[in-house]
Amino acid sequence: MEGGRISHPIGGRTVIDKLAGDPSLCLATLVLLLLWLAARIGPRKFRVFPGLDGEKAADTLLRVVCGFLLVGASLDKLGNAAKFSEAVGNYQVLASSLVPLAGVVIPWLEFFAGISLALGVKRRGAAFLFCVLMLVYAFSLSWALAHGIELNCSCFDSDSNETATWLTVLRDVLFLAMGFIAWTSPKTYAALGDD
């Protein structure tokens, strides 16, 4: 090991990293938001299913996507509190005494809020939590980036080699927009519980 060289911990992105990368997710979220906008302001004659309320269907789509996003983000962290705590600590935003608690609670909160959103049970509360989480993530990332701290987002995969950038912040803001729509929409389809 001449000069102590090792493999680059940040480089070498995998295919999954690329697919779940910030540009792809930003683009997908933008497309979803545009679809929602089209359903809201588009002329009625262009609507594909005559019996379906386009606005309500678009709200439902966003709600379910938000739910799956949260569940997907939580799965890797659920049994890996130590690693996630380190990731939370690396943001250097939270008080150090709160970091372990956040590392334990946040993945479960994401999981249950995601399930609630996807199933439409306690939808308003879950969507509100989604918005709060996205706001916190966007703020924390901005704080870290503004202070020159280089970190892995650890948003979906704690082993991801992807370094957080301002595009990650934009992604979180777009997610926040989706969550806000899911929160404020009056009614959605396929809601199992009290909507």
Place this chain on the structure above:
Amino acid sequence: MEPHGGPDRRGLTESRDRRDKAKTDGVTMAPRRSQDILKKVPPGSRPLFWKKSFRQAWDLLLFSAALAVLFNLLFPYGIELKTPAPKGHGLMDSLKTRRASGAVSYAGFKPFPDRPRVSATPTPLPGEAEDVVRLSLSGAKNRFDRNSSIFLDARPPEEYKEGHIPGALNFYADDFDQAAPQVLPLLPDKNKEIIAYCHGSGCELSILLARRLANLGYVHVKVFFGGWPQWKAAGYPIRSGEEP
């Protein structure tokens, strides 16, 4: 006849009439709030939007937190919630009074402290470097411009002589015990921010140095992963020779 107070009062008057009639008939009526009647909100309607959101969110939060703590207690790889996590220049930390004594750094952070049930946890590999705070090029340059941090060059002395960041002290990580007596006296303040760097992102010397310093009680140790190659490529000031 128009009731007193205009048309908006009609609902209240009607309600009072129905209530009086119910009282005479011996029927119990659910109380209705006057603002509901004025807004023509049917009885038993859903609570306010905000109230409902907060209540549901609070339920979910409590449920998740309770289950998370329980799972953490039962799960063999659970972490110690009372353990102070690594202390840094956090937003909330900076609001508190900084205390030097007993502070724990990121590099010394042990996710599984002295609890027997987590003793089998694998330690991170040296290359993973998840336990050190990394700085970007801009972060390192900002600190260099502000002269707010001490830069430590973890490369061998020969490479340090060829070129280094101005002001950086040479502290070859592989010869830590040999270099420590010369360099550590120059780092008396354990709260001062220290930035270690080496050959670049493929180098582990800076990580090793950061961990050793953190174990010695240095609180704010960070690693500039881009290191010397990135600094040099950016055209930032450099210096050669033995002098910092």
